[in-house]
Amino acid sequence: MIVTKITHGLGNQLFQYAIARHLSIRSDTALYVDLAYYRQFYESDTPREFKLHHFDVDYNILNTSPLLYVSKATKLFPNRSFRPFFKLVKEEGFAYNPQPFETRALMVTLDGFWQSERYFSGIGGLLRKELTVKKDxxxxxxxxxxxxxxxxxxxxxxxxxxxxxxxxxxxxxxxxxxxxxxxxxxxxxxxxxxxxxxxxxxxxxxxxxxxxxxxxxxxxxxxxxxxxxxxxxxxxxxxxxxxxxxxxxxxxxxxxxxxxxxxxxxxxxxxxxxxxxxxxxxxxxxxxxx
The missing domain is CATH 3.40.50 (Rossmann fold)
Structure with missing residues (x-):
């Protein structure tokens, strides 16, 4: 499964969705969005709302169960490495980095802004179709x-x-x-x-x-x-x-x-x-x- 942390305003949300959508297609797996950011208050940030649900997109809302599973497993088996099951890919720098596409795990979590069309250029036509507002x-x-x-x-x-x-x-x-x-x-x-x-x-x-x-x-x-x-x-x-x-x-x-x-x-x-x-x-x- 691919998990993307969604944060900030609409433009950022679209970048964070786009890379995750591309990865989910490439790996033929489910796409989840982590909305924890919107349950917190950040003094330095402009308050924003989650907006992706207004578009013709398909995703799941992340609940705690996958993370709890990994947490419980590491406590039960403290000497075993669980890297093949869970990997966090945190954006480093601002330029394009192929790391998200090179990461192999059952659950990959993306944390970053990912602001380059290189992260999703292979599905440009699909994204332009999906990123259409459904409501009047x-x-x-x-x-x-x-x-x-x-x-x-x-x-x-x-x-x-x-x-x-x-x-x-x-x-x-x-x-x-x-x-x-x-x-x-x-x-x-x-x-x-x-x-x-x-x-x-x-x-x-x-x-x-x-x-x-x-x-x-x-x-x-x-x-x-x-x-x-x-x-x-x-x-x-x-x-x-x-x-x-x-x-x-x-x-x-x-x-x-x-x-x-x-x-x-x-x-x-x-x-x-x-x-x-x-x-x-x-x-x-x-x-x-x-």
Whole structure:
């Protein structure tokens, strides 16, 4: 069995599911999700909800029985090694590491963020099919979706501020990517696609309305309620091209777009103060880094 520890927000959850889904297919075994993270409070983290159950995905919720079995067995037979039965694969560094695919055990537990499409590139088509929201996202979502569909050259722009500005830990690690990045990215898009129309997604609508000048025909998407993140993600993937933030959320909004000719711009500097994190495998080779 494959167990993946699910943590943090929707973008991270999708990465953690994707690698586990690939491993479960390769090993022809069941996939379990460990949701212990959501039963705790972490002062440095932005509170998030588990969201994978809204997608057309198949998994089991981990209960304590497999772990208790291993624990009891080691107590009964303290001199016996149980490594063939249980292995924890903890992510080391940030670049792609083949270790999860080289680990052999009856129960493999994944603990990490696994932010590279190299962990699941072999099942890209399947994931894009599965990672579709099952529920009706409401009339506001539908109106935006139809508007995007009617736009010949639609471009999603994701501006993440929120905890990147107001959470001390996140602002030091990530930070708002800056207006200069968006200005350069928009200029690049307009040069390449003169008839483009921008659909702006953000978690800080008042700030964006005051500071972001992008043209009279731009659409500032405002989904509301508990499912606003799901609606935003599905609308992003509907757009033809993308300008993403240094955010796993908009990474997935762009990646889920199935069009082979999509044009994606991503920030060259993903982290603000983490030079030890190697991001070479984070951005797909076909995307443009600015």
């Amino acid at each position: 996202l409401g009339p506001v979502y539908t109106a935006y979706r139809d508007q995007i569909a009617a736009t010949p050259v639609s471009v999603s722009v994701h501006i993440r501020r929120g905890d990147y500005v107001h959470n001390t830990s996140f602002s030091q690690t990530f930070g708002f990517v800056g207006m200069e990045y968006y200005e350069r990215a928009i200029a690049r898009i307009r040069e390449r696609f003169p008839n483009s129309r921008f659909f702006v997604f953000t978690d800080d609508h008042p700030w964006v309305a005051e500071h972001f000048r992008i043209g009279d025909d731009a659409v500032f998407v405002q989904n509301e309620g508990a499912d606003s993140d799901l609606a935003d993600l599905m609308l992003m993937r509907t757009c033809r091209h993308h300008i993403i933030a240094n955010s796993s959320f908009s990474w997935w909004g762009a990646w889920l777009n199935e069009r082979p000719d999509k044009y994606v711009i991503a920030p060259a500097q993903w982290f603000r103060n983490k030079p030890e994190l190697d991001t070479k495998d984070l951005i797909p080779a076909s995307w443009v880094k600015l």
